[in-house]
Structures are given as structure tokens and as C-alpha cells.
Amino acid sequence: MELLLILVIAIFVILYRRQNKQNVYKFIITQVGSLYDKYAPFSFKMTRDKVKELGLEYSTKEYTIQVLVFAGGAFLVSYLYFYSILLSIVYVILAITLIPYLTFLRIKRTYSEFLFEQIQVYTTNTIMEFAVTQSFVKALEGVYASGVLEDPILSDVKQMIELAYQNGAIDESINYMNSKYGYNIVRNMHQLFLQVTKEGALDTKETMDNMLLDIDMLVESVYKDRVERKSFHKTFIQYGITLYLLVMLIQYLLGIDSYLVMLENPIVQVLLHGIILINSYFLLSGEKYYNENVGAE
Numbered sequence: 001m002e003l004l005l006i007l008v009i010a011i012f013v014i015l016y017r018r019q020n021k022q023n024v025y026k027f028i029i030t031q032v033g034s035l036y037d038k039y040a041p042f043s044f045k046m047t048r049d050k051v052k053e054l055g056l057e058y059s060t061k062e063y064t065i066q067v068l069v070f071a072g073g074a075f076l077v078s079y080l081y082f083y084s085i086l087l088s089i090v091y092v093i094l095a096i097t098l099i100p101y102l103t104f105l106r107i108k109r110t111y112s113e114f115l116f117e118q119i120q121v122y123t124t125n126t127i128m129e130f131a132v133t134q135s136f137v138k139a140l141e142g143v144y145a146s147g148v149l150e151d152p153i154l155s156d157v158k159q160m161i162e163l164a165y166q167n168g169a170i171d172e173s174i175n176y177m178n179s180k181y182g183y184n185i186v187r188n189m190h191q192l193f194l195q196v197t198k199e200g201a202l203d204t205k206e207t208m209d210n211m212l213l214d215i216d217m218l219v220e221s222v223y224k225d226r227v228e229r230k231s232f233h234k235t236f237i238q239y240g241i242t243l244y245l246l247v248m249l250i251q252y253l254l255g256i257d258s259y260l261v262m263l264e265n266p267i268v269q270v271l272l273h274g275i276i277l278i279n280s281y282f283l284l285s286g287e288k289y290y291n292e293n294v295g296a297e
Contacts, residue, residue, distance in 0.1 A: 044104065044107075044108075046152075047107055047108065047111040048107050050111060050114070050151075050152075051107050051110050051111055051114075054110075054114060056110050056114075057107070058103075063099075066099060067096060067099065070092075070095040070096055070098070070099060071092045071095060071096055073095065073241075074088070074091045074092045074094070074095035074096075075088045075089075075091070075092050077091070077244045077245070077276070078090075078091035078092075078276070080245070080247055080248060080251075081247050081272045081275075081276065082263065082269070082272065083260065083263065091276070098284070101284075102287065105287060105288060105291035105292065106291060108291060108292065109290075109291040109292070113226075115153075115181070116183070116222065118149060118150060118153040119153070119181060119183050119185065119186060120185075120215065120219050121148050121149060121153075122143065122149060122153055122157065122186075123185050123186060123189050123215055124212060124215055125142075125143045125146065125148055126139050126140065126143050126189065127139075127189065127208050127211055127212055127215075128212075129142035129143055130193070130204075130208065131204075131205065131208055134204075136164075136170050136193045136196075136197055137161060137164045137165070137170065137173075140157055140160055140161050140164070140173075141161055143157060144157045144158055144161060156176070156177060156180060156181075159173075159176060160173035160174075160176060160177055161173070163176060170193065170194065170197055171194070174190040174193070174194060177190065178190060185214070185215055185218060188211070188214075189211060192207065192211060229290060233286075233290045236286050236290075237283070240279060240282070240283040240286070243279050244276070244279060246275075247272070247275075
């Protein structure tokens, strides 16, 4: 009967998830940083540096709190499952080793959001400059000199200007930018300028105004999606933590003494490990989805 109860809870967890101290700290951060510098892709190193430059990276205090929360949570949950300090220590170590991966996901999301905001500024201001200059290259020069852009977009716009003057046409400049940023608003705007430049147009004001309206609608939907995802993410984490504590229901129904007797059964221990690992896997999958699918388009 007890084994069946654990099986039922394990199945419930699986189905539910499918749906829905300073010196020690410095040592950990130093070692993790060394591993990043040695194995992380160059693009990620640039991303992390940019996030630091923007002031959006965690402070030492925030990382310390994160380590303590993960360690304390892992110890509490695993001890409630197994009443074994040794196993709890193992789970604490495993939980702390996840922090670099979560940091990678968070930085990737933060950088993606920054890029989208810069793309929004780039497209909007280029259209507005074009309305005045009636020249795509002059519009790019105006945006570049305005100070509204930051690297890497700023450097890419400079490269577009140089390519345009070198080739006497905007084709290569547009191909360069399109190859670096696969946003529909970028491709659509470039296609529009390409047609206007090659085919000519007597009046582009209405077309440009419609393009600006499309960009505004996209930006509004993106920010709305971010708010909704943030709210869902908070609920997702809360329910995930709650599922870890279902073992307390077993202990309440059976009593601590009966539960400790059950722990002597290897099959029960395997099931309990399975519940923790499966729930952790789905929590990580949800965290990966939340951070990678930023809803840019």
C-alpha cells in the first residue's frame, strides 16, 4: 500500500510537470569563472561582458544569496526524503553545480532582450531619418551619429555604411545586417529600402508610417508577452517547489516511524530519487524555455 502511494505521487509529479560563507563563495565563483573562460564559447564571453557593462549582472551579494538558497533548499528537501545527511550533502553539491547553467540561461535572455530593444531603436530611427534625408545611407549615418545605439548594433551600422560606400550600393550592407540579425522587422525594413532605392517611389511617407506602425505593434506584443511569461514563470517555480514537498504528505498519512521503515526498502529509495530528479529535470526544462524563448518575434 505504501509503495503504491509513492508510485501514485511519482506519476502525478511526472504528469503535472509535463503539463504545466565569503571565502567558500569566492572559491566557487573563481573556479566557475575559470571553467567559463576555458570552455565557454567566445560569443557567450562577449554576452556576459555586455550584460556586466549594462549593470544587469548579479552582484556578489545576489550570487551569495543564490548559492545559500540552492544549498539550503536542496538540503531541506533531500533530508525530508531520506533523513540522511550524507545524501543531503550530495544533493547540495548537485544543486550548487546547476548555478552556472542557470546563470548562462539568464545572461542569454538578458542579452537577447537588450538586442531586441536595440533593433527596435535601429529600425525606428532609420525610418525616421529616411523620411528626412530620402537616402538609406544618409539615414544610417544619422542614426550612427545620434548616439541612440550601443555596441554591437552600433559597430554593425558603421560597417553597413562602410560597405555601402565601398560598393556604391546598399545590397551588401543589407545582406550583412540580415545575416547577423534574423529579426523579421529588420528584413522587412531592409527589403522596403531596397525596393525604394532600386525602383524609386514618388511618395514613401505612407509606406514608412505603416512600417513604423507595424514595429510599434510588434514591440507592444513582445512586452506584453514578457509580462505574461514572467508571471507564469513565477507560478511555475512555486508549483515546482510544492511538488518537492509532497513527501511530507506521505509522512503525514503514514507517520514518521512507518516512513522510516519504508526507507529501508531499496525500491522505495529509487522511487524517491526518481521523484526528485524528474521534478528537477522538468523545472530545468521550464527554466530553459523561459530564458531562451524571449518572444522577440
